[in-house]
Amino acid sequence: MNSKEELKKAAGIHASTYVKNGMKVGLGTGSTVKYTILELGRRIREEKLEISCVPTSIATEKLSIEQGIKLYELSSLEGLDLVIDGADEFNKELTLIKGGGGALVREKIIAQASEKMIVVADDSKKVDTLGKFPLPVEVIQFSWKETRRQISKITGISESKIIKRITNDKTFITDNGNYILDLHLEKIEEPEKLESNLNSLAGVLDCGLFCNIANKVVLASLNGLEIIEN
Numbered sequence: 001m002n003s004k005e006e007l008k009k010a011a012g013i014h015a016s017t018y019v020k021n022g023m024k025v026g027l028g029t030g031s032t033v034k035y036t037i038l039e040l041g042r043r044i045r046e047e048k049l050e051i052s053c054v055p056t057s058i059a060t061e062k063l064s065i066e067q068g069i070k071l072y073e074l075s076s077l078e079g080l081d082l083v084i085d086g087a088d089e090f091n092k093e094l095t096l097i098k099g100g101g102g103a104l105v106r107e108k109i110i111a112q113a114s115e116k117m118i119v120v121a122d123d124s125k126k127v128d129t130l131g132k133f134p135l136p137v138e139v140i141q142f143s144w145k146e147t148r149r150q151i152s153k154i155t156g157i158s159e160s161k162i163i164k165r166i167t168n169d170k171t172f173i174t175d176n177g178n179y180i181l182d183l184h185l186e187k188i189e190e191p192e193k194l195e196s197n198l199n200s201l202a203g204v205l206d207c208g209l210f211c212n213i214a215n216k217v218v219l220a221s222l223n224g225l226e227i228i229e230n
Contacts, residue, residue: 007122007220008032013039014225015084015120015218021050024077026110027064028085029057029103032120036084041067052077056085056110057103058175080114087119088133088208090126090217094119094230095191099136099208102165102174108206108213116215123221130191134163134182136208137198144179147203154197157185178205 012035019025019040027037037060043049045068054074055061064071074080085107089097096119098104111117139147144164152159165172165180172180188194188209195209217228 004122004124007222008120009035010225011120011122011218011220012036014220015118016040016043018082018084018118019043019049019051023081024052024079025054026080026083026085026114027053027055027060027069028083028107028110028120029055029060029101030086032086032122033060033084034063036120037063037067037069041069044068054080054110056083056107057101059101060103074110074113080110082116082118083111083114084118084120085111087121087125087210087214087217089130090119090121090214091128091130094214094217094228095130095212096210096214097130097133097135097188097208098210099138099180100133102136102138102172102180104136104208105138105174105176105206108210111210111213117210117213119214119217121217121219123219126219129187129189130209131185131188134184135188135194136165137181137183138174138176138178138205138207139181139203140178140205143203144181147201148181150201150203151181151183151198154201155183155185155194157183161185176205 016039
């Protein structure tokens with residue numbers, strides 16, 4: 001493996017081996033999970049794999065349908081066996097930062113409904129301390145600037161470091177119809193406390209900290225695949 005894309009592909013394909021016939025599976029969002037979805041589609045066509053899946057985003061839903069994967073409303077399945085998803089950062093405790101793709105709320109709902117969460121990542125996502133990657137926070141549009149002010153108060157960072165996400169010169173809108181504020185914190189020393197504080201604000205739907213949720217990371221590096229378990 002000699003490129004980042006090959007690393008992602010290797011991790012994504014390996015993660016699909018945890019999916020067995022008859023399982024109920026959450027399908028994450030992102031450039032690494034894409035390879036998991038493609039591999040599951042191949043197994044459905046060639047190996048007659050039968051699984052019931054729930055997508056975490058409209059983009060994942062579209063790709064899954066293209067691959068012939070049967071999709072369901074989460075509540076109709078009464079829980080999931082596992083979810084496979086990516087991460088923007090993770091530390092040794094397997095605490096994650098997610099939301100680079102903007103699907104963090106749906107991803108967390110599905111992760112909390114799953115017996116296990118398997119994370120697929122390349123070795124650039126492994127860090128000693130979370131926070132170099134900006135922390136996404138999904139906020140409702142109503143008075144979002146006041147929500148930003150409140151976030152500034154509880155985090156101690158200036159509003160100039162709390163940036164409304166812009167994509168292609170337009171405000172990014174989540175699948176839920178909300179904004180994303182990216183917090184440039186540099187270091188997150190107490191992720192559980194920060195998650196709780198952010199989620200206590202009325203204008204915040206959720207933040208991209210995933211604490212005590214992930215069970216396993218399939219990590220691809222130039223040396224091959226490494227399985228990190230919590």
